Amino acid sequence: xxxxxxxxxxxxxxxxxxxxxxxxxxxxxxxxxxxxxxxxxxxxxxxxxxxxxxxxxxxxxxxxxxxxxxxxx
Amino acid sequence: xxxxxxxxxxxxxxxxxxxxxxxxxxxxxxxxxxxxxxxxxxxxxxxxxxxxxxxxxxxxxxxxxxxxxxxxxxxxxxxxxxxxxxxxxxxxxxxxxxxxxxxxxxxxxxxxxxxxxxxxxxxxxxxxxxxxxxxxxxxxxxxxxxxxxxxxxxxxxxxxxxxxxxxxxxxxxxxxxxxxxxxxxxxxxxxxxxxxxxxxxxxxxxxxxxxxxxxxxxxxxxxxxxxxxxxxxxxxxxxxxxxxxxxxxxxxxxxxx
Amino acid sequence: xxxxxxxxxxxxxxxxxxxxxxxxxxxxxxxxxxxxxxxxxxxxxxxxxxxxxxxxxxxxxxxxxxxxxxxxxxxxxxxxxxxxxxxxxxxxxxxxxxxxxxxxxxxxxxxx
Numbered sequence: 001x002x003x004x005x006x007x008x009x010x011x012x013x014x015x016x017x018x019x020x021x022x023x024x025x026x027x028x029x030x031x032x033x034x035x036x037x038x039x040x041x042x043x044x045x046x047x048x049x050x051x052x053x054x055x056x057x058x059x060x061x062x063x064x065x066x067x068x069x070x071x072x073x
Numbered sequence: 074x075x076x077x078x079x080x081x082x083x084x085x086x087x088x089x090x091x092x093x094x095x096x097x098x099x100x101x102x103x104x105x106x107x108x109x110x111x112x113x114x115x116x117x118x119x120x121x122x123x124x125x126x127x128x129x130x131x132x133x134x135x136x137x138x139x140x141x142x143x144x145x146x147x148x149x150x151x152x153x154x155x156x157x158x159x160x161x162x163x164x165x166x167x168x169x170x171x172x173x174x175x176x177x178x179x180x181x182x183x184x185x186x187x188x189x190x191x192x193x194x195x196x197x198x199x200x201x202x203x204x205x206x207x208x209x210x211x212x213x214x215x216x217x218x219x220x221x222x223x224x225x226x227x228x229x230x231x232x233x234x235x236x237x238x239x240x241x242x243x244x245x246x247x248x249x250x251x252x253x254x255x256x257x258x259x260x261x262x263x264x265x266x267x268x269x270x271x272x273x274x275x276x277x278x279x280x281x282x283x284x285x286x287x288x289x290x291x292x293x294x295x296x297x298x299x300x301x302x303x304x305x306x307x308x309x310x311x312x313x314x315x316x317x318x319x320x321x322x323x324x325x326x327x328x329x330x
Numbered sequence: 331x332x333x334x335x336x337x338x339x340x341x342x343x344x345x346x347x348x349x350x351x352x353x354x355x356x357x358x359x360x361x362x363x364x365x366x367x368x369x370x371x372x373x374x375x376x377x378x379x380x381x382x383x384x385x386x387x388x389x390x391x392x393x394x395x396x397x398x399x400x401x402x403x404x405x406x407x408x409x410x411x412x413x414x415x416x417x418x419x420x421x422x423x424x425x426x427x428x429x430x431x432x433x434x435x436x437x438x439x440x441x442x
Contacts (some may be wrong), residue, residue, distance in 0.1 A: 022378065042419075044420070045415075049408070049411075049412050049415070050407070052411075053408045056404070056408070059400070060375070060400070060404045063375070063400070064396070064397055064400050064401070067379060067396060067400065068393045068396060068397070069394075070395060071383055071386075071388065071393075072392040072393035072396055082405045084367070180387070200388060238402060239402070239405060239409055240376065241401055242374060242377055242381075242402055242406035243374065243406050243409065244408060245377045245381075246370065246373040246374040246377040246407075247373075248377075248402075248407065249373040249376060249377060250369050250370050250372075250373035250374075253369055253372070253373055253376075254369040255368070257369075258365070305361070307366070309361060309362050310365075312362060312367055313365060316362075317419050
């Protein structure tokens, strides 16, 4: 069963799809919120980055799995 | 039925003058030819234009003045007064990348211009040179204090070790980021251009008159739009490279902020 | 002599700066910033991958070096993006207040 780890790596990269949707949602919501109430936007900047980091981290976990399957198996 | 050739074919390196010394392949390639031509283009243009300077500049001279003033403005914005010695350096880097990108936008087919900045070898060398120079300038101006680049001020001592690791990673990612951005943008742009342009003959051959109409009305405007976007990207990449050179120089001149 | 000229240049510049200028269109700048952020993030993750692979290769700690260094690279990427976003926001705020002062209608200060 040569090369099945590459298929697994490709499947693991679907995690990045979810992360991309999530990050797009976060920034879209931030922008629409900031357009409605611009004076409150700077206080929420930290929350924006926090949400971005957590969402992107979940995608990166998938990427870690993919790289482990390619390089470390 | 596909007419268009392989979109990666335009990035093929060809040996124009094969040279081999001691087993090393040092051939003069088409990549080298277009690098030489872009450097010569910059030098000849600027030399001709500034040969007899006038107080009231003509068209060519004012183009050169705007060009120089633009780069001077970037350095002044980022580095203020300390940046003055580095204006020629940033001007050279900006001009080379800008002219190489713009030359790469010329023509496909019989008159094929090779885009030198679409190869990692070229952009990687530029990025390593830039970051290496930043390190040299930092050590020369600040000596041992240059290591403060990795130690930001105002961080509590118990998380400092972690921040230092992060800063080292960040410093290592600089040349990669510089090289990857320039090369990936030029490569992706040219591939997209070639693929979309290739749709038109494919449509024309497989669908006949309907295909010609579809290609002309739907695809050609898209290709024109992508070409305009590519001109913007060609300028932007040179601009971003120049501004990042200034930012990194500023970090090296004033470490520890 | 030279000092006098420098002073005159500075004076002329200050007079030019005092005049309110129309805000420049900044589409190109925004695109440039976006490209910078994306590639800085990805570059940091790739550096983490390369270092992790190197550590595993040298010390035979597979796969822990890869995991730890990749996560460190991710944190570095987020830090790069955050630093740049804060700098961009600061700059935007500066030009905003400068333009507001020039037009003489500053109805809100830095409330935060």
